Amino acid sequence: MVLMGVFTSTPAVPSLSSLRLSLPERRRAATFSTMAVLGDDPVRKWILTEGNATEITRISSIGGGCINLATRYDTDAGSFFVKTNRGIGPSMFEGEAMGLNAMYATNSIRVPKPYKVGALPTGGSFIIMEYIEFGMSRGDQSVLGRKLGEMHKAGKSERGFGFDVDNTIGSTPQMNTWSSDWVEFFAEHRLGYQLKLALKKFGDSSIYEKGQRLMKNLRPLFEGVVTEPCLLHGDLWSGNISTDKDGNPVILDPACYYGHNEAEFGMSWCAGFGGSFYNSYFEVMPKQPGFETRRDLYMLYHYLNHYNLFGSGYQSSAVSIIDDYLRMLKC
Template sequence: MAANVALVLLSSCSPSTSAAAASLLPRRRFLPSRRRRASSRATTIMSALGDDPIREWILTEGKATQIKGIRSIGGGCINSAQRYDTDAGPFFVKTNSRIGPEMFEGEALGLKAMYDTKSIRVPLPYKVGSLPTGGSFIIMEFIEFGRSRGDQSDLGRKLAEMHKAAKSDKGYGFPVDNTIGSTPQINTWTDDWIEFYSKHRLGYQLELASRRYGDSAILEKGQRLIKNIRPLFDGAVIEPCLLHGDLWSGNISSDSNGDPVILDPACYCK
């Protein structure tokens, strides 16, 4: 409720009336101590909101008037994750102190693309932004997970529905480059799947490995595979459709009803 009080205190007078209102007040040194404390609290609250874009979004666009608590819920080896409990319900927030918002922007676009298929449950992304101290954040829907990863056959059916519901007419790729973990992933639109996979998946990963580890042997073997990959797909019918892109056991769960949930995508059409 304090945030609401602050907003009322600071916005109840328009610029045109603030001077006249000020002339009716005693000078500051004569203000009662209670009024001084209230004014100080309002200023402190608004200052805190300005310094914290996560709180600012939750208490404005997120429709909450009170943040009741914040607790860490892990987040893996790349990001930190917190649950924000509010009077408008919980929010899930991931932060990264080293990487800019581009990583979370790619994740948000992937989540929204999968969400829009209305096939399998994914957390709806709300906001991506930069942190004042460096790094970035993403705010999304909080999903209460069940005790297991749910029915895997149901997961398979819903993934198939998602693939069928989101076929691309632009070829193979995605509107933006994104990351798989913290590794960059190139998603330049390409008409031919074998070319896309050879250049932007196998080839790019081989280049990264070669630059980091200097392993010329694996680079040569990979390049040999790329040169001979096309005959392996003779007769195959390949249609570009939306993929999660990083689907492993750690990115699969279920909600409290037992329905499958997928998260942390590295989406592209393949």
């Protein structure tokens, strides 16, 4: 049966004739029986065909966030990690898969390799990816910083700032229309979009008007700064950072785009980055003048997104950052 997105099955009692079959024959028969009963299950279909498995030995829920359900499929060909969403179509997972593939291609920090994205016949969507066995600790922060710097250094775009598709930050749409101007891109597609959403959802004209003033006066913060399009994870907080069983850093659940590398630290208020992290990172990607002054600007985008996702508890933090910048920039 299907219960809350977790697929379970009750083992059938074997017939006497089936007991006379050889082990390989019994496995093939069980596979055909399973596929017949669950004929419209695209996750099982992929695992038992393109996934090169002949038998699914166990399916277990491993929780999930507030948006998707996460499940582990153990098979005779290894384990797979599957996320499902009952209310959102494949476009969200397609954006995630493209981001994972882009990060994977930099050959720097470890990310789960995506295999398949598709629609569920009952509505919603799924993504199948590599299952990574996580280690017991958060790992060495200096290694994480160095590996992240290597990803930013290797992942470049000749098209400018943006990404090939729009994706999501949490469940909020993230607009990634290409732009050659970072300040313009960040103002319009990051701050501007979130401010419009706050006005629409909450009627918050005060934060909208203040935010618009800030958007028009950002350039002094970037004087003398080299901004080049680097591949960003885009949603790097503690819940999206782990290690594999060998202690190597792993990052997951991205909201990728090509942007100013400093924007990667917009979620640092809940990422736990320490001194060793930043020291190692800046050995690969040298710190630019005014980094500390711009850091809150990048946090603002995520505070605004949390305000739009989770409500008024984040509004005061966003307003405080905007007010500080308006005073600093005298606008």
